[in-house]
Amino acid sequence: MQTEKWTDYEIIATGGGEKLERWGDVVLLRPDPQAIWEAPFPLAGYPGLCARYVRSSTGGGRWDIKRRMPQEWTVSYGSLKFLIKPMGFKHTGLFPEQAYNWDVMTGLVKNAGGRPTVLNLFGYTGGASVALAAAGAKVTHVDAAKNMVERCGQNARLSACPEDGIRYIVDDCSKFVAREKRRGNRYNAILMDPPSYGRGPGGEMWKLEDNICELVSEAAGLLSEDPLFFLINSYTTGLQPTVLENILRVYLPEGEVEAYELTLPTGDRGIKLPCGCTGLWRT
Numbered sequence: 001m002q003t004e005k006w007t008d009y010e011i012i013a014t015g016g017g018e019k020l021e022r023w024g025d026v027v028l029l030r031p032d033p034q035a036i037w038e039a040p041f042p043l044a045g046y047p048g049l050c051a052r053y054v055r056s057s058t059g060g061g062r063w064d065i066k067r068r069m070p071q072e073w074t075v076s077y078g079s080l081k082f083l084i085k086p087m088g089f090k091h092t093g094l095f096p097e098q099a100y101n102w103d104v105m106t107g108l109v110k111n112a113g114g115r116p117t118v119l120n121l122f123g124y125t126g127g128a129s130v131a132l133a134a135a136g137a138k139v140t141h142v143d144a145a146k147n148m149v150e151r152c153g154q155n156a157r158l159s160a161c162p163e164d165g166i167r168y169i170v171d172d173c174s175k176f177v178a179r180e181k182r183r184g185n186r187y188n189a190i191l192m193d194p195p196s197y198g199r200g201p202g203g204e205m206w207k208l209e210d211n212i213c214e215l216v217s218e219a220a221g222l223l224s225e226d227p228l229f230f231l232i233n234s235y236t237t238g239l240q241p242t243v244l245e246n247i248l249r250v251y252l253p254e255g256e257v258e259a260y261e262l263t264l265p266t267g268d269r270g271i272k273l274p275c276g277c278t279g280l281w282r283t
Helices: 096-112 127-134 146-158 173-183 208-220 241-251
Strands: 009-015 018-023 026-031 051-055 061-065 073-077 080-084 117-121 138-143 166-170 189-192 197-199 205-207 229-234 256-265 272-282
Touching: 073 096, 080 127, 080 146, 096 127, 096 189, 096 229, 096 256, 096 272, 117 127, 117 173, 117 208, 127 138, 127 146, 127 166, 138 146, 138 173, 146 166, 173 208, 189 208, 205 208, 208 229, 208 241, 229 241, 241 256, 241 272
Parallel strands: 026 051, 117 138, 117 189, 138 166, 189 229
Antiparallel strands: 009 018, 018 026, 051 061, 073 080, 197 205, 229 272, 256 272
16 A cells, blocks of 8 residues: 655665655655665765765664755645654654555544544654644554654644644553553544564563554553544564454454555656555454
8 A cells, every 4th residue: 555645755766775765855865674676776876865874884873964954854745744854773753654544544533523532652753643633633642752752743733733633642652551541541543553672761671573462452442432443553574464454353343454565656667665564443
């Protein structure tokens, strides 16, 4: 599944373990372990290249700036606006392939009418939270990284979301779910984009294969009596869409379940770049 609606983002070319991208007027070259095929030309020599993320042999990496560029800038997806900034571990603050899921979820919210409540776990910089709040939902955005939650707030203000559209929570997602169950709080929809590995603000260890089933089971208990959807996204290498589909069938009530691979179109030989997978349950 992929969206064709981006105008401020495109993949120019891929190969040799890298992808050449345009973010607005800025061209970046970043590692991509899926792009194992040969590049159509030397990507690092692209005339408009602004910066390249270079991995270190000892771990991590750095941005090699090729030409003058802003420290951060804004891109648009329809009426939504997001801050982009080259950050550590090759990130930019946005995953453009998720626009497909934004469109699916906002469609369900708009069809439901009113102001459905949505819980976004591992919300990162808030692409989904902003899209859902702009569509009329009341979102609870949870992430263990304070700076990412703050960036969500910046994106929400850029996109002119309602002031009461997003509630911001800095917390370990598993602990937050447990507390919400004790409080008796319920949501019309839940989404989560858990990392392969991670640590909570108190040093809590997270490993997707060990923790995802328990978290989905616990979070499913937060669905209201009138649920809309439950969405799981994963970038864990080797985790097939069918695995997410099976998890949703096991831990969610009877409903419609589908799972799919997310891809991004490229201007490179008709190639579609794989970008993780999603499982979606809905009534």
